[in-house]
Structure formats: structure tokens, C-alpha cells
Amino acid sequence: MSSPRVQRKKQKAYSRILIVAEQLMRKRGVEEVTVQDITQAADVGHGTFYLHFKSKMDVLIPIAEEHAQTLTALLDDLTRDIEDPAEVVAISIRHLLYAIEKDPLWSWFLFQSGWPSEQLRKGVGDSGRRDIARGMKEGRFITHLQENLEPFLLGAISGVFRNRMTSNTEENTIEECAYYILLVLGIDSHEAAEIANRPLPALPTI
Amino acid sequence: MSSPRVQRKKQKAYSRILIVAEQLMRKRGVEEVTVQDITQAADVGHGTFYLHFKSKMDVLIPIAEEHAQTLTALLDDLTRDIEDPAEVVAISIRHLLYAIEKDPLWSWFLFQSGWPSEQLRKGVGDSGRRDIARGMKEGRFITHLQENLEPFLLGAISGVFRNRMTSNTEENTIEECAYYILLVLGIDSHEAAEIANRPLPALPTI
DNA sequence: ATATTAAATTGACTATAGTCATTTTTGATG
DNA sequence: CATCAAAAATGACTATAGTCAATTTAATAT
Numbered sequence: 001m002s003s004p005r006v007q008r009k010k011q012k013a014y015s016r017i018l019i020v021a022e023q024l025m026r027k028r029g030v031e032e033v034t035v036q037d038i039t040q041a042a043d044v045g046h047g048t049f050y051l052h053f054k055s056k057m058d059v060l061i062p063i064a065e066e067h068a069q070t071l072t073a074l075l076d077d078l079t080r081d082i083e084d085p086a087e088v089v090a091i092s093i094r095h096l097l098y099a100i101e102k103d104p105l106w107s108w109f110l111f112q113s114g115w116p117s118e119q120l121r122k123g124v125g126d127s128g129r130r131d132i133a134r135g136m137k138e139g140r141f142i143t144h145l146q147e148n149l150e151p152f153l154l155g156a157i158s159g160v161f162r163n164r165m166t167s168n169t170e171e172n173t174i175e176e177c178a179y180y181i182l183l184v185l186g187i188d189s190h191e192a193a194e195i196a197n198r199p200l201p202a203l204p205t206i
Numbered sequence: 207m208s209s210p211r212v213q214r215k216k217q218k219a220y221s222r223i224l225i226v227a228e229q230l231m232r233k234r235g236v237e238e239v240t241v242q243d244i245t246q247a248a249d250v251g252h253g254t255f256y257l258h259f260k261s262k263m264d265v266l267i268p269i270a271e272e273h274a275q276t277l278t279a280l281l282d283d284l285t286r287d288i289e290d291p292a293e294v295v296a297i298s299i300r301h302l303l304y305a306i307e308k309d310p311l312w313s314w315f316l317f318q319s320g321w322p323s324e325q326l327r328k329g330v331g332d333s334g335r336r337d338i339a340r341g342m343k344e345g346r347f348i349t350h351l352q353e354n355l356e357p358f359l360l361g362a363i364s365g366v367f368r369n370r371m372t373s374n375t376e377e378n379t380i381e382e383c384a385y386y387i388l389l390v391l392g393i394d395s396h397e398a399a400e401i402a403n404r405p406l407p408a409l410p411t412i
Numbered sequence: 413a414t415a416t417t418a419a420a421t422t423g424a425c426t427a428t429a430g431t432c433a434t435t436t437t438t439g440a441t442g
Numbered sequence: 443c444a445t446c447a448a449a450a451a452t453g454a455c456t457a458t459a460g461t462c463a464a465t466t467t468a469a470t471a472t
Contacts, residue, residue, distance in 0.1 A: 045452035142395045155365015156358045163357035176354045189348045251422040
């Protein structure tokens, strides 16, 4: 048992940078913040940044990941007692899209970089995959799980989201997206439309 | 009737840049070529580049567009006599993906930027939309055309493509993608699988 | 031909990303 | 406490993108 070192003179540079970067980017917008701004505010050398992050955008990955995990937990909670896997998926997708839209950092990330799938799959993908797998096992989804279902769906979500950002067609974009996804999963067209448009149960706010 | 000016001392800077940029990028790879390289090779001032293109990546847009148009024309030819809209779509999608993969510029563009939809919709989107619209009119596709079908599908294609690039799972990615798209269009799962895996008629090479 | 105007082009300049040899800190050991 | 090696941090440096006031070229009118 090592004695608990109180020594905390300096937080590790990594977390300092992360915290400051998020603050700055939220306040001023991602584009406006330079690496210099970040390192200065975090009171570390310029080079230190690149010790921990490959590039400026890289710093957004852990931030997005954390968000994804929080959201995932909330969604798991919200959908735990829902029987129909199709409804679970529809609810999750819709909340995911609303959440992305609400958060400027996430939004920017997805919009700019088109979703570097490897990274965000952890957060979003895992529980999504689980829900889908369940639906398949229960025979509710006809499509069987294949290599590319996930990239297909994530890409599709990203595409719809981008479109929503560029052309300002509010409409029912998000429900439409959920509807398409249910179709891919093999749900009948009419039923899919109905499920995708059911009232969306609110997420418990944090 | 103005007399035909022979004056051709200098090609317009725009097209010179375009030609040179494509050459260089194909030879050395997109990342490796700097704007300086391009302007130097095109024998124009550095600033001239930005007179015609908003950014370095911008120069790829007209290139990609032209490709898209060529491909589209070939595909239209190839599928003109095919009765079933579902098969037309399956063939087109598969050829599109193979074409993207074969062309390093297109490929890089799609991979990096996640497909700036507005631009490429012109080329790819138009004929795709037409094929889909036909299938709907004929009652072959159950889904009806909506605002977001196109972004959804383009995004999905982009997602699958990216995934194919990162994880080197050759497999039958492309057929799988076509299969999912048929599902979205409302084709029955078994039939979709069958259509997506039919032998792919070769494109006439240019 | 000359003057006049508009459009195209230029390249020096600024700002920022990202690198890397050097220095500082840490913490283990005698 | 002094020594040392490994790890972390630094900031001067390089390379490149993108800007813009000044200049050149082209087009038209007189």
C-alpha cells in the first residue's frame, strides 16, 4: 500500500488541456480557437499539446466520446422496459440525433469530419449494436447482422444530419431517418412509419 | 458575329490550375501536393489559386464532378434496357462504389471530407434520383420519395466506403451495401439479397 | 493610337499547425 | 540527501495555407 501522495501541484497536462479546450471551444466556437489559445489558457507549452493529441481536431474525440457514453447510459435507462426492439431503436436514434444537434461541439465534429467511425463506435455503436442484435435474435428484425450494417447506418445518420444542417429544412427529418433505419432492419414500411412517429419519451435531464 | 479571336497566348489560369492540380495529385498523392507546387507548375502566382478556389480541397470538386458525370453517362447506357428498377439501382450503386474505390482522388475526397453532398449530388444524385423515382412510380419501391432519402443513402454509401478503406475487409462489402439500399427502398429481404448479388454487367471502358 | 476603366493577377505578408532537439521534472536507489 | 535514468514538457523553428494592397493585362471608347 503506497501512502496517498497529496502532491497535486500540477494537474497532468492532458486533462488540463482537455478541460480548457472544451471551455474555449464552447465559448468561442471550434474554428475560432487556436492551439495557442488552448495551450496558453492551459498554461502549458505549445508542444505539449501535440504530445497528447495528434491534431487540433483530435482533442474533440475524447469529449465526444464522453458525451456519447453519458447519452448511451441515459438511453439504456429510458428504453430498458420497452419490449419491442424496433421501438427501442427508433427512440434511441431520434434522441441521438437531437442530442447531436443540441451540442455545438458534437455537431461540428460530425459535420466537419463526417464521423470518424472507429472513435465514436465505442460510445454509440456498442449499445446500438446490442439493441439491433437483440431484435435479430428475437426475429423482430429480418436483416441479419453483417460487417457493414453499422457503418452503413452511422454513415446514413451522418448524411441526414449534415443535410439538416445545410439546407434548413426543419420538417420531420429525424423521424424520417428513424423510419429508413427501421426499413433496413426489415420492418414493414407502414409499421416502420408508425413506430418512427410515435411520441418520443423524454430523456431524464442530467 | 464577332470575328474568331485566335489569341490564345495564355490559357485561362483556372483551367491551367485544374489540369496541373489533377496531374500532380494523381502522381504524388493529394496530401503531398502543396498549393505552391500547383501554382508553380501551372506558372501562375500563388494568390491566383485562391482567386478560383476557396481552398486546396476545393479544386477536387470540379474534378470529382466531371468523373461523376462520365460515370453517370456510362451507367445510364448500361442500364437503359433493364426493366426492373431495383436491378438498375443495384447495378448503379455497385459500379459507383467500385469506381470510387478505383480512383485515388475521388476516394481521398470521399474519405476525407465525407462527401460534401451538395456538390456531388449533381452528378451522382440526379440519375440516382431519377432511377428511384421511376421505381416508385411503377410501384416497385414501396418507400415514397422524401426530403432525406438521398442524404440518407449518400451518407450510408460514404460510411460503408470509409469502413472498407479503414478496416481491410474486402469481403462483399459492396454487394452488402446495395442490399441495404434495396431494403430502404422497400424490396423484400430475400429478393434484395438476390438482386444485389447478381453478376455485375461490365461497364464499357472509356 | 491613346486614354480610361474594369478585371485578372501577383507575391510579399500574416497566422497557424505541427516538429524536435533541448531542458526540466519525477521518482527510484544507494 | 545525492545521483541518475526515464518521462514529461518546452518553445524556437519550419512549412504551408490563405489574405490583400499594388500591379499588370485586357477591353472599350474617343
